Amino acid sequence: MNPSAPTLAFVESPVQLLNVLEWAHAQGAAPSGGAPLLAGVPRQPGRSAARPGRAHAPADPPHPQAPPHPQAAVGPQAPAGPPPPTAPAAPHASAAAPAPDRLRIVVLPPTDPMSRGQLRRMAGLARDEGYEVRWQEARGSRLAPLRALAALARDVRAARRIVVGDPFSRYVQLLLTLVRAEELVVVDDGTATLEFAAQTARGERLVRWHRVGRGGLTARLCELAYAPVSATARRRFTPAAGTGRRIEVFTSMPVGVHGTMTLRVNDFAWTRARFGPPRLTRGTDLVGTSLVETGVVDADRYLEAVRALTLHHGATRYFAHRRESPRKLRALSEATGLEIVRPDLPLELTARRGPIGRTVVSFPSTVVHTLPYALTGTGVTVAVCEVDPAWLTGSASPRAGGFLAAVAESARDVQRIPVQAAPAAG
Structure with missing residues (x-):
């Protein structure tokens, strides 16, 4: 794998994009180089995409210099507040800070207007931080997922690390079938992270906690057709010793890790430093x-x-x-x-x-x-x-x-x- 290839992050919700920015801050990730872009991000009429509107807050404060953070897999220490979950130290951690990784962010937006509006504003904040953001439509029509897959395939294969916001997403799981990177990072997608850690530990199929199975013939046929993709994703998320694959979970949730999986605590250091x-x-x-x-x-x-x-x-x-x-x-x-x-x-x-x-x-x-x-x-x-x-x-x-x-x-x-x-x- 080319060591100069960037880290590629896939997000489908505003919170996932926030957590990618938090992970990048904790990791010391750098912009991908060149002028930061908002490739394809639709602007809200009458408002700059780079500056989110706010109805209940004063103008943004200037960017403070973020304090340095240790680069261990167990995340940076918050000055006060909740104690971080315990986790094994990452095998690749070292006392010296590594060179920053180049990060590119791909937004796979949902169709509902509220989510798209928040994602547009979060994309503006990411650009303010210097990151390239690509807006890739993957929903809305039968052919949209295939078109997006074709558009992203080359970058997915070339990435040295993949960051995902929702391991339960079927589209993310489909992208994982193209991944060659040996390192995969799951940034917190909320309470679902608890189920993700538990299900991968037990070797179970990844199913959202609130999902109820439906017994219709069409649904069963779809599940059967999708089974190979789901199985590939499950293997990606459960690395065995000696395979060389590394999984990191970046979360605020009290999850337990297993196998060769490592944990980094999301203590919202970027949010506290920025606002x-x-x-x-x-x-x-x-x-x-x-x-x-x-x-x-x-x-x-x-x-x-x-x-x-x-x-x-x-x-x-x-x-x-x-x-x-x-x-x-x-x-x-x-x-x-x-x-x-x-x-x-x-x-x-x-x-x-x-x-x-x-x-x-x-x-x-x-x-x-x-x-x-x-x-x-x-x-x-x-x-x-x-x-x-x-x-x-x-x-x-x-x-x-x-x-x-x-x-x-x-x-x-x-x-x-x-x-x-x-x-x-x-």
């Missing part, structure tokens, strides 16, 4: 989830839980998840009086730039693990409200209740709100 500290309001902010949209939690029960939290904590704002439906958000606003905020960047950046409440309450989700890192030293209290098993829908995965409980219980440096404090109608 804030935020101005704090006197109130409480609630963080929304897409548990209703994914069919896990009943919509009426969710609304009642949000109403109870609003009354109990005096909440004034609700930060919507990018996948929450407008109809659901209108119902929440009418029932609670909450101001609905649709962030134009991932919540970790929105909270760090501020203003943000002195208390932030969320249901079990990624942010109860990431916000304590991003908001270290700011005085913000992060709290997690448990999900009552009675709130789950009849179509929810059998694993859903236990998984959500584990997400809440494993969060560090957060307050826990028992389910009794936010009763749902029943």
Whole structure:
């Protein structure tokens, strides 16, 4: 493999792109060289793609000089906050910092407008940091995935390292069939990282925790046709000793690694160096989830839980998840009086730039693990409200209740709100 070949990162969501920037900061990765590009990134009408809009924060602060970080596989130490998970040291770690790796970022955008808008703004931040960003449409038509695969094949084969944001993505798994690089990095894709680590340790097929199998003939035929691709991805993500392949997981989640896999802690050092500290309001902010949209939690029960939290904590704002439906958000606003905020960047950046409440309450989700890192030293209290098993829908995965409980219980440096404090109608 050509040592001068770049590292190639594939992202499909705004949070994945943020975590690639965090990984690059921790790794000491450098731009790919030449003028930074936003190749093919569509601009929002009337707004520069390089500068994300912000409805609730002052102008961006100047770029501070980021502090140096150790290059060990167990990530850099945060100045305060949650203790990092334990992990074996990387076999390639050394006292001397290696030369920076060249990084190119490929965005494979979804079709929903909110995700695309946030990705466009995150791409602008990546360009501000000097990285090349390529916007590659891979959805929207039957031929789009094949066209994207053909367009990316040469770069994928030439890359010396591959960084992926979602190991469960079928398109990412398809790209892995072309990969020749011996090093693969998985940057945190939220709570799914917990399942990824557990499933690869057990040698299981990679399946999202909230997914429920459907028994239709067409679905079974599709699964059968896709099985070789899925099996190849599983082998890529579970290296055996002596193969020379290396897997690194970069995450804020309390995952356990196995085999020759190594762990680097994402403590959001780039976010803390780049933004804030935020101005704090006197109130409480609630963080929304897409548990209703994914069919896990009943919509009426969710609304009642949000109403109870609003009354109990005096909440004034609700930060919507990018996948929450407008109809659901209108119902929440009418029932609670909450101001609905649709962030134009991932919540970790929105909270760090501020203003943000002195208390932030969320249901079990990624942010109860990431916000304590991003908001270290700011005085913000992060709290997690448990999900009552009675709130789950009849179509929810059998694993859903236990998984959500584990997400809440494993969060560090957060307050826990028992389910009794936010009763749902029943």
